[in-house]
Amino acid sequence: MDARVVAVVSSVPGVRGLDIAEAAGIPAFALRRRDHPDDAAFSAAIYAALAPFRPDLILLAGFLRRLVVPEAWTGRILNIHPALLPESSAAGPGFYGDRVHAAVLAAGAIESGATVHVVDNEYDHGPVVQRTVVPVLPDDTPATLAARVFAAECALYPAAIARYWQDRTRRPDGPLEERTAVRPFRGAT
16 A cells, blocks of 8 residues: 555653654644543544644554544544454443453353454544454453454454545545545645
8 A cells, every 4th residue: 555654642751652753753742631621632643743744544553542533534534443243242431452352261152353443523433445354262361362362353443444445435436535625635634
C-alpha cells in the first residue's frame, strides 16, 4: 500500500511509539485526557493537532481513550481490538490488555482473535473491516493468549487497512474523494 504515517498522537507521554516516530522524523505528540474537561474536548484537541498534517485516515492502535467521532471523520478512523467483535464479551470500557484475554478465558471460549473495525461513538463498536481467529489452548493464560493474539494483530492490521482503503476508493458510486470531498490517500496517522 502506498501510504505513509504523517503524525503520531498518544494519550500517554513517554511511550516508545513516540520515540520511534520522532527517530523516524515523524511529528509526534502526547495529549493527555486528564488535561481536557471531557471526551469531546480531548477529541477536538487530537483533531486540531492532526489538522496541519491532513491525514486521510486515523489509525488507533493501543489507544485506550474514547475518541468522539465528528461527522467529518465518520468512516475514516479504524481501530484494532484484541478479541472477536462484535460477539465478544471482552469489549467496551475497561477491556484492554490482559483484561481482554482473561475475560475470554473466563468465558470458556475456544477461540479468540483480533478485529479491525471502523470507529464510531461507542467503545469497540462500528462495522467490522476484518478479523482473524486465534485458537484458545487448554493451558492458556492471559499472557500466552495475548502473545498469540498480538502476533495475529501485527499481520491483520496492515492488511485490513489496505483492504479498507481499497474498498472505499473503488466503490461503484464513484471514488471516495468525489463522494465525500476527501483527498486521495496520502498517509495515515
